Amino acid sequence: MQALEAASETAGVSTDALMENAGLACALRIRQRMGGAAGRLVLVLVGPGNNGADGLVVARHLRRWGADVCCYIVRGRPADDPKMTDALAYGVAVVDSSEDHGRPNLGRLLGSCHLVVDAILGAGRYRPLDGLVGDVTVLVNSIRSDRPDLSVVAVDLPTGVNPDTGAADPRAIVADETLALCHPKHGIANFPGAGLAGRVTVLEIGLPAVVSAAADADLPTEWMTPASARALIADRPLVSHKGTFGHLMIVAGSRNFVGAASLAAQGAHRVGAGLVTLAAPDSVYRLAASRLTETIHLPLPEDADGRIDPSAADVILERLNNYSALAVGCGLGLSDGTATLIERLLLLGENPPALPTVIDADGLNNLSQCADWDKRLRAPTVLTPHPGEMTTLTGRPTVEVQADRLEIASQSAKGWRQTVLLKGAHTVVASPGGQRCILPFANPALAAGGTGDVLTGVIGGLLAQGVAPYDAARLGGFLHGTAADRVRSQRGDAGVVASDLLDHLPAVIADLRGPRATRV
Numbered sequence: 001m002q003a004l005e006a007a008s009e010t011a012g013v014s015t016d017a018l019m020e021n022a023g024l025a026c027a028l029r030i031r032q033r034m035g036g037a038a039g040r041l042v043l044v045l046v047g048p049g050n051n052g053a054d055g056l057v058v059a060r061h062l063r064r065w066g067a068d069v070c071c072y073i074v075r076g077r078p079a080d081d082p083k084m085t086d087a088l089a090y091g092v093a094v095v096d097s098s099e100d101h102g103r104p105n106l107g108r109l110l111g112s113c114h115l116v117v118d119a120i121l122g123a124g125r126y127r128p129l130d131g132l133v134g135d136v137t138v139l140v141n142s143i144r145s146d147r148p149d150l151s152v153v154a155v156d157l158p159t160g161v162n163p164d165t166g167a168a169d170p171r172a173i174v175a176d177e178t179l180a181l182c183h184p185k186h187g188i189a190n191f192p193g194a195g196l197a198g199r200v201t202v203l204e205i206g207l208p209a210v211v212s213a214a215a216d217a218d219l220p221t222e223w224m225t226p227a228s229a230r231a232l233i234a235d236r237p238l239v240s241h242k243g244t245f246g247h248l249m250i251v252a253g254s255r256n257f258v259g260a261a262s263l264a265a266q267g268a269h270r271v272g273a274g275l276v277t278l279a280a281p282d283s284v285y286r287l288a289a290s291r292l293t294e295t296i297h298l299p300l301p302e303d304a305d306g307r308i309d310p311s312a313a314d315v316i317l318e319r320l321n322n323y324s325a326l327a328v329g330c331g332l333g334l335s336d337g338t339a340t341l342i343e344r345l346l347l348l349g350e351n352p353p354a355l356p357t358v359i360d361a362d363g364l365n366n367l368s369q370c371a372d373w374d375k376r377l378r379a380p381t382v383l384t385p386h387p388g389e390m391t392t393l394t395g396r397p398t399v400e401v402q403a404d405r406l407e408i409a410s411q412s413a414k415g416w417r418q419t420v421l422l423k424g425a426h427t428v429v430a431s432p433g434g435q436r437c438i439l440p441f442a443n444p445a446l447a448a449g450g451t452g453d454v455l456t457g458v459i460g461g462l463l464a465q466g467v468a469p470y471d472a473a474r475l476g477g478f479l480h481g482t483a484a485d486r487v488r489s490q491r492g493d494a495g496v497v498a499s500d501l502l503d504h505l506p507a508v509i510a511d512l513r514g515p516r517a518t519r520v
């Protein structure tokens with residue numbers, strides 16, 4: 001994490017101005033979250049450093065706007081602290097933890113306030129919580145769990161989370177929202193820190209948005225927002241035809257996984273691909289065709305187990321010049337024959353398809369069986385592994401993959417010279433050129449079979465329309481995550497099925513695009 005001094009030097013803005021900017025930005029978002037400040041009782045937990053200073057600035061502004069504000073000083077502030085002086089001058093109440101033995105005042109305040117601001121510890125030098133801070137955070141978490149009406153908003157990141165790794169003290173604050181100053185710290189990109197942050201809102205404070213990453217990270221990590229997604233959505237000219245929006249070939253399905261092929265095809269249709277062809281085993285075609293009215297079908301020879309026969313590679317390859325993108329893997333099944341199909345389709349021959357390609361699920365598992373696949377995969381490709389498939393591809397244990405998702409996805413993308421979308425809560429997308437972004441979705445409704453197939457179709461549908469692989473992956477992931485959030489808000493966490501996402505996709509795109517004039 002860039003120290004405040006270094007950050008202010010970078011930006012040519014004084015440290016005090018940065019803290020004022022940060023405090024005001026946080027106060028504005030908190031006021032918005034509360035639906036106003038007047039008459040609200042806000043408790044600000046203040047720590048010893050600049051995170052605490054931000055909290056005092058937040059307190060002053062909320063007080064100015066009519067809130068009743070009490071600052072609970074968790075650890076001593078400098079005696080001549082100007083931020084404290086300013087807060088007191090505006091009538092902010094102050095309780096010092098050193099005079100609150102047994103914490104009766106803290107308990108009373110937590111029981112009556114509308115919102116708690118966690119400004120105890122932020123991105124400063126991390127160490128496990130000591131007794132004093134730990135007592136406070138445990139009490140906050142305990143009362144929060146008893147009061148569903150109470151919101152806890154963390155400044156920069158929840159107290160007790162390691163800003164650089166995402167590791168967390170067991171007593172770390174559980175936040176409903178985290179106000180990431182300037183950029184999201186790694187501590188809220190990686191779990192468990194990401195799981196403690198709640199909704200993440202990135203606030204501009206007058207600093208260049210660069211994530212303080214490891215020394216070798218050349219490019220900033222982006223936290224995908226509606227604005228950055230909107231910028232990737234192409235206009236659709238009035239004068240257009242189905243060929244204008246590409247033709248996706250999907251190679252998917254097997255006797256056990258008929259729905260995977262169908263979901264992928266529908267995902268592609270729902271993000272606007274002009275044409276979609278499903279190349280699936282003949283038995284899958286017979287079952288899926290009746291559900292896929294708009295899809296073109298290419299029934300393929302199958303083996304005794306109902307998987308696509310390796311000989312089908314030639315059937316597909318001889319047609320690929322008519323297509324603008326390829327999606328491979330959903331529901332293929334895992335076998336020597338399928339690995340041979342993948343090798344012949346993607347890696348062999350004097351000229352394997354140079355089509356933009358997305359490979360998912362068993363496409364990845366079979367690919368990992370092919371020797372030197374990463375040196376032989378030449379088409380511009382998006383690989384979309386979940387953590388287990390990432391283990392299969394990299395040989396790294398899943399617990400290791402999850403411990404540093406951003407770095408492992410980024411290193412793999414550079415090493416394979418392909419785009420990698422590492423699925424999971426806060427999906428990570430990394431490009432071969434070093435770009436990386438985090439998709440701000442952590443949605444248990446997505447933990448259902450088939451949602452990955454929809455995502456593959458979505459990304460394939462965007463590739464077919466000419467969106468470049470890294471952009472197709474991050475935009476596709478953002479559309480998919482937003483659609484899932486809408487389904488969750490309407491139907492809850494459990495019982496959501498993958499096809500529930502499909503109808504939301506066009507509306508998500510329309511809402512993101514907004515009322516743009518359609519060019520002729």
Ligand SMILES: NC(=O)C1=CN([C@@H]2O[C@H](COP(=O)(O)OP(=O)(O)OC[C@H]3O[C@@H](n4cnc5c(N)ncnc54)[C@H](O)[C@@H]3O)[C@@H](O)[C@H]2O)[C@H](O)CC1
Nearest residue numbers: 004007018022049050051121122123124127128129130156
């Ligand atoms: N860099 C920027 O862009 C800006 C940062 N701002 C805010 O500054 C904090 C970081 O402030 P800093 O003083 O460096 O650290 P903290 O406030 O997070 O921590 C204070 C202090 O606490 C000590 N400490 C660490 N762990 C513990 C512990 N377990 N128990 C007790 N004390 C602990 C540690 O030594 C720290 O020095 C950043 O998060 C922003 O909120 C500005 O607002 C603007 C720009």
Ligand SMILES: [K+]
Nearest residue numbers: 118121155157
């Ligand atoms: K904090």
